[in-house]
Amino acid sequence: MAKITYIEHNGKSHVVEVPKELTVMEGAVQNNIPGIDADCGGSCACATCHVYVDDKWFDKLPKKENAEQDMLDMAFKPNRFSRLGCQITVTDKLDGLVVKTPLKQA
């Protein structure tokens, strides 16, 4: 389990325990956290699981693969801290991770 904080665009925050091996996207969907659509079910094909990773955490995540980088081009208002939630797998190292969800996903 890792504790993950999801902060909605309006500032409301949700702290949940996400089991290892799930993704940051699945952690949100399974806990009914608003702001993540995940239309393609995690296959890196929709960019509607877009999150902004807290700047203190961004460099601690495993690097993006090309497919994720390409998909992020289509996300709603991406910035340099943007990641796709479905491409971040939860590990012990991510205990305490903080991500913000965008105003909307499209």
Add this chain to the structure above:
Amino acid sequence: MVKTDVLIIGAGPVGLFVVQQLGLIGLKAEVVDNLNKIGGQCIELYPDKPIYDIPALPECTGESLTKNLLEQIKPFKTNFYLNERVQEISKEKNNWKIVTSKDKIFIAPNIIIAGGVGSFEPRKFPIEEAEKFENNGIYYSISDKNYFKNKKICIFGGGDSALDWAIELSKFAEIILVHRRKEFRGVGHNAEIVRKLEKEGKLKIKTPFQINSIEGQDKISAITIKDDDGKTEKITTDCVLGFFGLIMKLGPIAEWGLNLEKKHIPVNTENFQTNKKGIFAIGDICTYPGKLKLILSGFHEGALAARACFKLARPNEKYRFEFTTTSKSMHERLGVKKID
């Protein structure tokens, strides 16, 4: 106006297979899809990627699966209405009246919604002013390229559509290509060609920038773009093209009075009927306890929904369960030769 037994919304794999299931039991279907091509997610999102879990097909791709499904429904000579969104539905005696975005009207006792996660629509610019200028300076697709002759155009995007159009329109218009990062992702040589055109002074490239604002009263006069550090730059321009791929939007389906659970339509698993008689939902768009978003599951759902459609389309006939191997009437419908 077209009269039919079943109107199918969505030409994804599940919509295609249900055409076959309907055809076998003698029902005629018409298919409407907002995409410009047949195949749904398989063709739009992953035409070249492999699929390994279609029964009896050890491996196929999104594209080959679509091709085979089309081959399988060839005998039924089905009409497809592409680039058309189903917009409204209303009850008319024992039928449903269905109206599309091109004002085409269908009359049918049954509607099968095989709409996936919704209809594929272009992704738009994330700023409010963009809506005001849509189709009047802001475009997400091009129908007549001559319109852009000698204009000053900003093209946003880093994929093939953006690069293709930047290359093409640079022949007769002034192009600035804007992308949020330095790398372009177009396949093949497109990225190299664009860089070469930039060197030759035939187009300009601005990276890493995104749109920040649009200025103008009745028409666009200028835009500003912004980089990750917040640095902005103003560009005077006549029009702006955005190519950010497609997104699936539930859209009008949400307004038909159907029960919805988180963008999905709950169904009765006996026949995949929704809360409205004669409206069925199958494939990714439907939900029920244990639902799996697999093509395989959508095929099963279609087989059951098709039988339920029979009851409403042929109220005076009795439905008989038959196998394709041995049914004479099915052989006739398939146009296969009689084997004695």
